[in-house]
Amino acid sequence: MxxxxxxxxxxxxxxxxxxxxxxxxxxxxxxxxxxxxxxxxxxxxxxxxxxxxxxxxxxxxxxxxxxxxxxxxxxxxxxxxxxxxxxxxxxxxxxxxxxxxxxxxxxxxxxxxxxxxxxxxxxxxxxxxxxxxxxxxxxxxxxxxxxxxxxxxxxxxxxxxxxxxxxxxxxxxxxxxxxxxxxxxxxxxxxxxxxxxxGMREAETAKLLENTFRHVNIALVNEMAKFCKELNIDIWEVIRGASTKPFGFMKFTPGPGVGGHCIPIDPNYLSYEVRNQLGYPFRFVELAQEINNSMPRYVVDRVGELLNEHRKPLNGSDVLLLGVTYKADIADQRESPAMPVAELLRERGANIRFHDPMVDTWKLESGSVVREASLEDAVKEADVVVVLQAHESYDLGKLAADAKVMLDTRGTAPAPAVRL
Ligand SMILES: NC(=O)c1ccc[n+]([C@@H]2O[C@H](COP(=O)([O-])OP(=O)(O)OC[C@H]3O[C@@H](n4cnc5c(N)ncnc54)[C@H](O)[C@@H]3O)[C@@H](O)[C@H]2O)c1
Missing domain, CATH: 3.40.50.720 (NAD(P)-binding Rossmann-like Domain)
Known part of the structure; x- marks a missing residue:
């Protein structure tokens, strides 16, 4: 042929x-x-x-x-x-x-x-x-x-x-x-x-169900992460326990928000069309959006709390952000929650520094930042280190030990890192 x-x-x-x-x-x-x-x-x-x-x-x-x-x-x-x-x-x-x-x-x-x-x-x-x-x-x-x-x-x-x-x-x-x-x-x-x-409509909707499913479940654990913190319950241990169930449960983990070209955007296509055609909201999507969009501010609040425990104000402190892409081990920065985290930190007077093996210069709306030349030195110098993306190349055990204080939003760094 x-x-x-x-x-x-x-x-x-x-x-x-x-x-x-x-x-x-x-x-x-x-x-x-x-x-x-x-x-x-x-x-x-x-x-x-x-x-x-x-x-x-x-x-x-x-x-x-x-x-x-x-x-x-x-x-x-x-x-x-x-x-x-x-x-x-x-x-x-x-x-x-x-x-x-x-x-x-x-x-x-x-x-x-x-x-x-x-x-x-x-x-x-x-x-x-x-x-x-x-x-x-x-x-x-x-x-x-x-x-x-x-x-x-x-x-x-x-x-x-x-x-x-x-x-x-x-x-x-x-x-x-x-x-x-x-x-x-x-x-x-x-x-x-x-x-x-x-049918074509079923194929189109199946894709939106898949992405909405992730969006909603990430929002669920993000909301739980917030109130578990207040209740003094370790959400990561809760998830580890629940994940041992071999049926009827799927593991999702909290984080600084959702990123990429799909999860933050695609469910809107579905909720918009439901509202447009039927006149009522797709409530799960709207709630998931509200919760996931609140995470960057929550991360910034947690950074402020941690600094406060060390008798430092956010205003004027050096905050080192590790991993600014939307997903570990890829270079794609689209819709990355690292962006609003950095902008909110800057609004509160923090001095933003960053390291990401995939990004040389990080373009923020409020001005670009050049990657720290030495990860090791930057970690030791910063007033607080925030892990936003746990890229495989990071030796988080060593980095956590070297940092004055580390906030880990991904739940992968060992103590003394503090989890979200
Ligand atoms: N990136 C993902 O992980 C992913 C996963 C699943 C689905 N999708 C979906 O796939 C679609 C494409 O996403 P992507 O990530 O590949 O986008 P992209 O931005 O990486 O690439 C799109 C390309 O299309 C080109 N383009 C734009 N208008 C065009 C036109 N009229 N004619 C010809 N080329 C044109 C652009 O120049 C660009 O190179 C989107 O609907 C997205 O939601 C993306």
Whole structure:
């Protein structure tokens, strides 16, 4: 069989690993993006996402992968996958600008017989009510007959050594059965377990349930962390005990707040749509947001308390923040709670210093900070050290022993570190 061609629209954290998987499965891959500098960088063999190295990009190029800003590649593609951002707009409403723009680009260049798949996280109904009409209008073709259309949410776990595209089951729901099967045929080339869903809305909502589940459960332990502190109960020991139950319990741990492109944003897509269509709130999401968003302030209050115990004011103290990315062992800083923690500390007069093996210069709204040259010296010098992200390279036992006082928001540092 002749080699088949896929265009992946959006070459970011989601689109690029997908391009790699498809290239390795013998597809001819076009990586379509609107950012010329990114396209040049990729074609020059340089990666910009955590999970792919420069050698991975070079391997993709050797396999025939090319990044491009030229949308005409769509017309020669058997499959087109849209992986563009779905951020929040003004007032926290979904911003589908990139999805609409990408759909128009695809529609303008669409040939009959192509399968179009949306991977961007979005509210239920987007593929049918937003993407399909744009594709049909721009192409003059009809979805479900002239071209196939499906939704397949991304489930990437950035930085995970255990789960990648291949061994993570993947959901796909089409506009009709032929569309679902077309998506299964595409992903089946490199995903061990494609899961056919009965509908697109169900596939869209399943993704939002997964992220809302994490959001709500993190909020649950965060709220418990606060009142357990007041009750003089060790929340970390509580969680360790509960986690020994082999059924009916799943472990989540407290922290300085939620970050990344998914958890703080995606549940809003669902709550917005529930309110928009039905007029009432999705209360779990709103409560989870309130609690998780309160955590940076709670961390700052705890830092103030600890300094107070050592007869020091927050105002004028050197606070060293360790780990400012949104997740351990990855460089992605999007929505990282470290940001509001730092801004709140600065508002209270603290002198912010930081260390993160993944970040050289940390861009804060109130001004950038350069990483401490020596982690060891910085830990010894700071009035208080705050562990926000327990990167693997940190020897937290040694750092806790060297620090004047350490607040550990992740529950991984041994005593004398004080836990959140
Ligand atoms: N990052 C994750 O861990 C993750 C996990 C699951 C789902 N998602 C979802 O996947 C989608 C993509 O997220 P991401 O993290 O890859 O975003 P990203 O910002 O890393 O990459 C998106 C890319 O799309 C490009 N782009 C924007 N508009 C475009 C257009 N009209 N045409 C072509 N390219 C365009 C941008 O230049 C950028 O390179 C989002 O809906 C996100 O919620 C992300």
């Amino acid at each position: 002749a080699q088949r061609t896929v265009t992946i629209v959006g070459q970011g954290y989601v689109g690029l690993p997908l391009a790699q998987a498809a290239a390795r499965a013998d597809w001819t891959v076009h990586g379509l993006d609107v950012t010329q500098s990114l396209v040049d960088q990729l074609n020059g063999g340089t990666s910009h996402v955590d999970d792919l190295s420069d050698a991975d990009i070079q391997e993709m190029i050797d396999l025939g992968y090319r990044a491009t800003t030229d949308p005409s590649v769509v017309s020669e593609s058997d499959v087109v996958v849209i992986c563009v951002p779905t951020p929040l707009g003004d007032g926290g409403s979904p911003d589908l600008g990139a999805v609409k723009g990408a759909s128009r680009t695809v529609g303008d260049n669409l040939s009959a017989g192509t399968t179009v798949i949306l991977e961007s996280t979005t509210y239920p109904g987007t593929t049918d009510d937003v993407v399909k009409p744009i594709l049909e209008m721009a192409s003059g073709l009809t979805g479900g007959t002239d071209f196939q259309l499906a939704y397949s949410p991304e489930r990437v776990d950035p930085g995970s050594k255990k789960y990648g595209i291949k061994n993570t089951p993947k959901l796909m729901g089409g506009i009709n059965d032929a569309s679902t099967q077309a998506a299964v045929a595409f992903y089946g080339a490199f995903v061990d377990e494609p899961v056919a869903m009965n």
